[in-house]
Amino acid sequence: MTALIDVQNLTLKFRTDEGLITAVDNVSFSLNKGEVMGLVGESGSGKSVTAKALMHLNAKNAVYSPESRITLHTDKGPVDVLSLKTHRELNIVRGGAVSMIFQEPMASFAPAITIGKQMVEQLQLHGDYSNEKAKRWSIEMLDRVGISDAAKRFDQYAFELSGGMRQRAMIAMALSTQPKLLIADEPTTALDVTIQAQVIDLMKDLVAEFHMGIVFITHDLGVVAQTADKVNVMYLGRMIEEGPVREVIRNPKHPYTQGLLAALPKLDDLDSPLTPVPGDIPSPLERPTGCVFHTRCSKVVGDVCKAVEPTERRIDATHKVSCHIYEEVPA
Amino acid sequence: MSDVLIRAKGLSVGFPIGGGLFNKQILKAVDNVSLDIEKGSFFGLVGESGSGKTTLGRALLKAAPITAGGAHYSDGEVDYDLEKITKDQLRDYRKRAQLIFQDPYAALSPRMTVRDIIAEPLEVMKLTKSRQETDARVREIAAKCRLNLEHLRRFPHAFSGGQRQRISIARALVSAPKFIVADESVAALDVSIQADVLNLLKQIQSDMGLTFLFISHDLSVVAHTCDHVAVMYLGRLVETAPTRKLFAAPRHPYTKALFSAIPSLDPDDRGSAQKLKGEIPSPTNQPSGCKFHTRCPFAIDHCKQVEPKLESDATGHDVACHRWKELMAPQAA
Numbered sequence: 133m134t135a136l137i138d139v140q141n142l143t144l145k146f147r148t149d150e151g152l153i154t155a156v157d158n159v160s161f162s163l164n165k166g167e168v169m170g171l172v173g174e175s176g177s178g179k180s181v182t183a184k185a186l187m188h189l190n191a192k193n194a195v196y197s198p199e200s201r202i203t204l205h206t207d208k209g210p211v212d213v214l215s216l217k218t219h220r221e222l223n224i225v226r227g228g229a230v231s232m233i234f235q236e237p238m239a240s241f242a243p244a245i246t247i248g249k250q251m252v253e254q255l256q257l258h259g260d261y262s263n264e265k266a267k268r269w270s271i272e273m274l275d276r277v278g279i280s281d282a283a284k285r286f287d288q289y290a291f292e293l294s295g296g297m298r299q300r301a302m303i304a305m306a307l308s309t310q311p312k313l314l315i316a317d318e319p320t321t322a323l324d325v326t327i328q329a330q331v332i333d334l335m336k337d338l339v340a341e342f343h344m345g346i347v348f349i350t351h352d353l354g355v356v357a358q359t360a361d362k363v364n365v366m367y368l369g370r371m372i373e374e375g376p377v378r379e380v381i382r383n384p385k386h387p388y389t390q391g392l393l394a395a396l397p398k399l400d401d402l403d404s405p406l407t408p409v410p411g412d413i414p415s416p417l418e419r420p421t422g423c424v425f426h427t428r429c430s431k432v433v434g435d436v437c438k439a440v441e442p443t444e445r446r447i448d449a450t451h452k453v454s455c456h457i458y459e460e461v462p463a
Numbered sequence: 464m465s466d467v468l469i470r471a472k473g474l475s476v477g478f479p480i481g482g483g484l485f486n487k488q489i490l491k492a493v494d495n496v497s498l499d500i501e502k503g504s505f506f507g508l509v510g511e512s513g514s515g516k517t518t519l520g521r522a523l524l525k526a527a528p529i530t531a532g533g534a535h536y537s538d539g540e541v542d543y544d545l546e547k548i549t550k551d552q553l554r555d556y557r558k559r560a561q562l563i564f565q566d567p568y569a570a571l572s573p574r575m576t577v578r579d580i581i582a583e584p585l586e587v588m589k590l591t592k593s594r595q596e597t598d599a600r601v602r603e604i605a606a607k608c609r610l611n612l613e614h615l616r617r618f619p620h621a622f623s624g625g626q627r628q629r630i631s632i633a634r635a636l637v638s639a640p641k642f643i644v645a646d647e648s649v650a651a652l653d654v655s656i657q658a659d660v661l662n663l664l665k666q667i668q669s670d671m672g673l674t675f676l677f678i679s680h681d682l683s684v685v686a687h688t689c690d691h692v693a694v695m696y697l698g699r700l701v702e703t704a705p706t707r708k709l710f711a712a713p714r715h716p717y718t719k720a721l722f723s724a725i726p727s728l729d730p731d732d733r734g735s736a737q738k739l740k741g742e743i744p745s746p747t748n749q750p751s752g753c754k755f756h757t758r759c760p761f762a763i764d765h766c767k768q769v770e771p772k773l774e775s776d777a778t779g780h781d782v783a784c785h786r787w788k789e790l791m792a793p794q795a796a
């Protein structure tokens with residue numbers, strides 16, 4: 133397995149009027165070529181912000197800790213992503229080696245420029261494309277993600293498409309530069325399941341074809357089960373569980389992961405009420421002491437959870453969890 | 464006896480598209496849809512992306528141009544024919560019928576505090592008499608949606624998708640509406656919060672006696688929250704039924720395909736879902752006969768020529784398919 137991206141001790145805060153907000157707290161993970169990582173977690177847990185960090189794309193008020201290190205392995209050797217500064221340098225990752233499908237579909241298309249024009253510009257920025265070649269390839273990509281009348285859509289504006297079509301156009305644009313790493317932030321949320329199934333197949337094909345790595349952010353654990361090789365679960369900026377997809381879904385260890393799975397609406401049981409994880413997500417300004425989940429956890433053990441932040445422990449060779457209940461299994 | 468809050472009859476919405484003067488085309492986003500939404504119900508609307516769900520919801524809010532047919536709103540206090548609604552009536556209707564947006568990122572103004580975002584409908588519609596009254600109302604609704612005082616002072620950019628969704632919900636509820644169109648309003652939420660917001664919406668619905676049109680792609684969510692479900696395809700209503708009936712015995716081949724495409728939670732069950740082939744036809748170049756025939760595994764020649772009508776039955780389970788009866792027979796393939 134060849135490493136594609138390596139994240140070490142990523143800590144990211146935002147400067148705001150009310151002080152520093154911790155969005156990502158000492159997170160480490162890595163991804164190999166051809167691997168799909170599912171990133172799940174509570175709303176506000178830092179998934180999008182973590183993903184944007186991989187392209188050094190966070191808002192201006194973002195502050196990275198000095199220990200934070202993100203290494204992208206490209207054909208031309210390793211790149212220290214967080215040290216990139218100029219537009220030219222950043223283009224290596226943004227839209228070049230790394231592409232992102234954003235959670236907010238409108239945000240990725242300029243409203244006053246046609247979809248086609250934006251796709252062509254993006255291609256020409258990162259590769260040697262004549263106008264005609266760029267247009268042909270863009271239309272082919274639109275067609276491949278299942279957009280009918282691709283040639284016509286090429287000349288349309290984003291607001292003229294339905295939400296789902298817009299999402300697919302965005303996927304087409306992100307894939308057109310054939311990135312090494314694709315970050316997909318909720319790419320199928322706006323799609324209906326029959327199209328979602330097609331998009332998931334498409335992404336799997338692309339992993340196989342281009343040997344691309346994918347970070348797949350989603351709330352849908354069914355989608356994770358169908359696409360990911362491994363799963364990372366976040367809560368309030370912490371990576372609280374990580375492991376192979378089968379392990380995490382069949383044998384979740386962290387009380388939060390267990391709660392997530394229990395909260396899923398199940399089609400074979402319409403009578404029992406939905407069971408949310410109790411309580412509220414704490415404000416990022418008032419991060420709980422000790423284990424960040426202790427304010428909502430039903431398994432709190434004594435005072436230790438409130439006082440001591442649990443370190444990550446290994447349950448077996450590939451499954452890790454940050455919770456006091458578990459003891460590290462010796463390697 | 465249940466009352467109908469909104470009744471649509473042959474409702475159609477068309478958008479003119481295309482450039483030149485002579486090749487103007489009409490895109491039929493909603494085509495001849497008839498449905499009844501009962502007072503106090505949680506009415507689900509599902510369907511392919513681009514099938515016209517949002518447009519139908521907007522038409523019922525009188526926010527998209529109705530090009531044929533019409534819709535009628537009647538809540539016991541007022542009676543409005545949405546097609547012939549007057550300016551004054553429309554102003555009143557805006558209080559009674561509200562939208563929770565599909566895309567919480569696009570919906571919230573970045574330059575307003577959360578307090579001002581939630582208060583805006585009150586101020587625009589002049590529903591409160593003093594700033595104190597506005598603040599009290601905002602706080603009450605915010606608390607219902609579990610937003611605290613500190614949240615109210617902040618700007619929306621500092622919130623994640625899920626939090627913004629609750630801001631949108633609070634904003635929609637602040638004018639004490641009777642009818643809410645919730646467009647994908649839980650799609651941005653992770654499941655622990657989603658379950659919570661769904662429970663919250665249900666709670667608010669029964670507390671405030673609201674009626675919901677709930678637009679979603681997530682069939683499991685619809686199954687758990689809605690009492691009635693309508694399925695759309697290319698602007699048409701293809702099936703509508705009480706939720707349990709629909710999920711126990713779907714009749715339309717498209718509905719069946721939707722059910723089988725729900726991603727399984729079992730990682731070893733990959734690719735077993737029965738997948739629909741083909742693309743969604745372009746809405747400007749719609750297939751003849753049954754709009755689903757280009758993707759339907761059961762299509763026959765008759766389907767290509769004749770459009771099936773929505774057949775009603777006594778149990779409220781309606782379907783538009785020529786072959787549904789033979790396909791429901793146990794020996795059918």
Ligand SMILES: Nc1ncnc2c1ncn2[C@@H]1O[C@H](COP(=O)(O)OP(=O)(O)OP(=O)(O)O)[C@@H](O)[C@H]1O
Nearest residue numbers: 146155175176177178179180181191621623624625
């Ligand atoms: N520019 C910013 N300024 C201040 N705070 C921010 C900024 N961007 C993000 N945050 C905060 O960082 C935290 C993490 O946000 P992020 O968008 O990564 O969440 P998420 O896990 O993607 O949530 P969701 O599932 O709702 O999209 C949140 O508390 C959010 O309010």
Ligand SMILES: Nc1ncnc2c1ncn2[C@@H]1O[C@H](COP(=O)(O)OP(=O)(O)OP(=O)(O)O)[C@@H](O)[C@H]1O
Nearest residue numbers: 293294295296478492512513514515516517518746
């Ligand atoms: N203002 C508009 N001008 C032209 N066409 C439009 C407009 N609004 C919507 N449409 C078209 O009408 C059709 C229905 O769109 P609508 O947004 O209602 O679909 P939807 O079912 O809500 O889809 P999604 O699930 O993707 O949100 C689509 O073909 C869309 O492109």
Ligand code: SF4
Nearest residue numbers: 423426429437455456
């Ligand atoms: S460390 Fe304690 S509070 Fe945190 S998840 Fe484990 S049991 Fe719950």
Ligand code: SF4
Nearest residue numbers: 753756759766784785
């Ligand atoms: S009418 Fe024919 S094509 Fe349409 S859904 Fe029924 S069987 Fe399929």
Ligand SMILES: [Mg+2]
Nearest residue numbers: 179180235624
């Ligand atoms: Mg996000």
Ligand SMILES: [Mg+2]
Nearest residue numbers: 295516517565
């Ligand atoms: Mg829509």
